[in-house]
Amino acid sequence: MNGDRAAHERSGTESSDPAEVTSRVVVYTRAGCHLCEDACALVERVCSETGTAWTAVDVNTSDALRAAYSDSVPVVTVDGVQQGFWRIDENRLRRLLTR
Template sequence: MKMVELMVRETCGSCERVAAQIAPVVERCGAELVLVDVDADPDNAAEYGDRVPVVVIDGEEFACWEVDNNDLEAELLR
């Protein structure tokens, strides 16, 4: 099962929008979606803080700010 992490920040409206957008795609593809608050870890804050939301699939950055559902589905089904 692929792991999809969405790097988010509590005060980020775009993060909420992207989470709602990709959740059905992730579920349909049989992957697991985990929201990760970048402010909870200094390393994540340094890496992703200025760019949230960021989609990370199995440890590899996939998309930043905007996500194309078709591209996401294709990657998850690879």
């Protein structure tokens, strides 16, 4: 696990059970994915600025998550609605969280 991911774990929450996720922003990730690390850093920054709770969920913890998101990670949802995948638009995320 690299430094970026470790920093994320201190600021965000990680969950292996999607039913337990109560954060407004969820990042579906996979270990070893450089795009996932970039997305988590971006989400951490924007959520810190806006005071929004966020969670990272590893898609490899569930067959259903792996089937739903495997080809698209990282995937970012806000209030349960998918807002982006692969490369996350920082300005769009910020707008969604401040309206």
